[in-house]
Amino acid sequence: xxxxxxxxxxxxxxxxxxxxxxxxxxxxxxxxxxxxxxxxxxxxxxxxxxxxxxxxxxxxxxxxxxxxxxxxxxxxxxxxxxxxxxxxxxxxxxxxxxxxxxxxxxxxxxxx
Amino acid sequence: xxxxxxxxxxxxxxxxxxxxxxxxxxxxxxxxxxxxxxxxxxxxxxxxxxxxxxxxxxxxxxxxxxxxxxxxxxxxxxxxxxxxxxxxxxxxxxxxxxxxxxxxxxxxxxxx
Numbered sequence: 001x002x003x004x005x006x007x008x009x010x011x012x013x014x015x016x017x018x019x020x021x022x023x024x025x026x027x028x029x030x031x032x033x034x035x036x037x038x039x040x041x042x043x044x045x046x047x048x049x050x051x052x053x054x055x056x057x058x059x060x061x062x063x064x065x066x067x068x069x070x071x072x073x074x075x076x077x078x079x080x081x082x083x084x085x086x087x088x089x090x091x092x093x094x095x096x097x098x099x100x101x102x103x104x105x106x107x108x109x110x111x112x
Numbered sequence: 113x114x115x116x117x118x119x120x121x122x123x124x125x126x127x128x129x130x131x132x133x134x135x136x137x138x139x140x141x142x143x144x145x146x147x148x149x150x151x152x153x154x155x156x157x158x159x160x161x162x163x164x165x166x167x168x169x170x171x172x173x174x175x176x177x178x179x180x181x182x183x184x185x186x187x188x189x190x191x192x193x194x195x196x197x198x199x200x201x202x203x204x205x206x207x208x209x210x211x212x213x214x215x216x217x218x219x220x221x222x223x224x
Contacts, residue, residue, distance in 0.1 A: 033211055033212075035211075042217060043200070043214040048211050059211075099160075101157070101212060103154035103155045105154045106153065
């Protein structure tokens with residue numbers, strides 16, 4: 001079974017704090033993705049990575065950065081958290097082909 | 113980024129009824145995926161479709177990749193209480209390293 005784990009299920013941070021969200025997959029997938037999910041807006045792609053140290057911007061990268069130092073680990077960084085970054089954050093991974101993406105359980109981040 | 117048009121937005125059905133939902137797009141996709149998400153959890157992959165016209169089943173679930181490559185549908189036969197949740201369609205245009213474009217979800221509610 002594919003397993004994608006995320007470091008926290010729930011997180012509460014203050015405005016201006018630096019926030020790290022960690023994702024680890026155990027299936028040797030090349031690709032890893034970060035999405036955020038908001039009511040009425042659905043899932044939106046923030047960043048993705050197709051190889052170690054490689055990253056590509058998704059649809060809404062502003063205010064975020066990512067790091068992929070090892071194949072199994074993909075981190076999402078909020079340099080200075082803001083209240084509009086309160087959301088559910090979902091990590092996913094996939095092989096280059098086939099293209100099925102497998103999701104982690106999500107991190108519900110609240111920024112106060 | 114583009115969103116897929118998923119309908120209906122919500123469905124209230126009786127246990128045992130069949131369910132049908134669909135996704136349409138103005139663009140062509142090379143892959144269609146269907147996910148189910150339970151409250152507070154990440155989406156779980158149900159069915160993946162790779163070829164136009166492809167019809168694939170997974171137990172009581174059946175999904176089809178539209179001939180035009182701009183649409184897909186998901187059917188659930190003889191619904192049961194554990195089918196409750198939010199169903200998302202997702203499309204992928206490119207090959208391999210490419211994020212998914214999601215529909216906004218169909219919220220399935222089953223009345224006993």
